[in-house]
Amino acid sequence: MSTSRRAAIAGIVAAVVLFVGCTPAVVVEKGRPVPDFGGTTLTGQSVDLAQFRGHPVVINFWGPSCVPCRDEMPLLAAKAKEHAGDGVVILGVLTDDPVEPARAFAAEFGGTWDTVIDPGAAIKKTYRVLGRPQSFFVDASGILRSIQIGALTDADFERQLGLTVHPA
Secondary structure: HEEEEHHHHHHHHHHHHHHHHHOOOOOOEEEEEEEEEEEEOOOOEEHHHHHHHHOEEEEEEEEOOOOHHHHHHHHHHHHHHHHHHHHOOEEEOOOOOOOHHHHHHHHOOOOOOEEEOOOHHHHHHHHHOOOOOOOEEEEOEEEEEEEEEEEOOOOHHHHHHHHHOOOO
């Protein structure tokens, strides 16, 4: 085998190893369990996704610099109240923005649920978030049922929550 061919093969092998090494070990896709995560909330408390097992959970990635998040946050606040008796949990993930503006934003727009701070974007990377807002609808068993990329509407929320509460 020629030296140039060996070098080409070595380059391909190195690229594959690098690619595989950069790919998250977990897969976030509908019908599969979501990866657990935890951290410190905007209020300084510790929270872990696993503590909500047994409840449907809406994981919402957001930030105060996200313009569509301004429209979505009041909707999520209304839905949190509307579905509180159903055991539905909304869990925010603050990504790509600093904490202080996020606290003010949540207070202004009624975001009273726990929001985990994601300073290194590890949670965002694991969940392969494309942009903000993005929401993941997880059933009580921890299975991902639906993903919403972009701001939720009332109809979006109810349809996807239905898939979460009553999976097919």
